[in-house]
Amino acid sequence: EPEVTQTPSHQVTQMGQEVILRCVPISNHLYFYWYRQILGQKVEFLVSFYNNEISEKSEIFDDQFSVERPDGSNFTLKIRSTKLEDSAMYFCASSADNTGELFFGEGSRLTVL
Amino acid sequence: QKEVEQNSGPLSVPEGAIASLNCTYSDRGSQSFFWYRQYSGKSPELIMFIYSNGDKEDGRFTAQLNKASQYVSLLIRDSQPSDSATYLCASNLIRGGFKTIFGAGTRLFVKA
Numbered sequence: 001e002p003e004v005t006q007t008p009s010h011q012v013t014q015m016g017q018e019v020i021l022r023c024v025p026i027s028n029h030l031y032f033y034w035y036r037q038i039l040g041q042k043v044e045f046l047v048s049f050y051n052n053e054i055s056e057k058s059e060i061f062d063d064q065f066s067v068e069r070p071d072g073s074n075f076t077l078k079i080r081s082t083k084l085e086d087s088a089m090y091f092c093a094s095s096a097d098n099t100g101e102l103f104f105g106e107g108s109r110l111t112v113l
Numbered sequence: 114q115k116e117v118e119q120n121s122g123p124l125s126v127p128e129g130a131i132a133s134l135n136c137t138y139s140d141r142g143s144q145s146f147f148w149y150r151q152y153s154g155k156s157p158e159l160i161m162f163i164y165s166n167g168d169k170e171d172g173r174f175t176a177q178l179n180k181a182s183q184y185v186s187l188l189i190r191d192s193q194p195s196d197s198a199t200y201l202c203a204s205n206l207i208r209g210g211f212k213t214i215f216g217a218g219t220r221l222f223v224k225a
Binding site for chain 2: 101106
């Protein structure tokens with residue numbers, strides 16, 4: 001069964017460092033998303049992406065965040081200068097259309113020290 | 114104003130009972146609605162979607178949508194201990210761009 005894969009599963013970084021989280025969406029999906037979930041809290045929308053452009057972004061997705069689809073298969077989230085409050089599970093999701101039927105990866109846990 | 118609201122629970126039901134989960138949304142432009150299940154430490158998994166007013170059944174699950182009341186519900190019949198999880202209600206909004214917004218989730222415990 002097709003699945004969304006994310007790497008790394010866990011990353012520990014120092015405050016101020018840059019982090020890149022990687023995702024390989026389901027191969028025939030065209031719509032991509034990043035969400036974050038701080039431990040014990042809700043799944044928060046960060047950004048949606050289609051046709052090599054950001055479609056929507058939340059107020060969380062400020063200038064320290066960026067997304068890219070560099071090679072037609074990977075979808076990356078970059079956090080330029082990590083802060084303690086960026087510690088969370090980051091989920092990538094993909095969908096075949098923009099109706100919201102999302103398929104999630106297993107997540108990348110980011111710990112900022 | 115929260116966009117999707119759910120009672121955080123926990124909701125505790127005995128095995129074999131019906132579990133009823135509820136959700137309200139604030140944006141009348143929301144077009145489609147989803148229930149995801151999230152086990153502790155795992156990613157959300159889609160279990161039901163509904164686009165039109167009324168009921169939609171899939172096995173032990175029934176989703177209900179009332180757009181006039183901005184209300185979505187999920188019924189789980191014959192609840193099993195394996196149904197114990199957090200259930201996330203989500204709405205999809207397409208207005209220029211697109212996004213799917215999640216509620217905080219309702220924790221369900223099914224007691225054997």
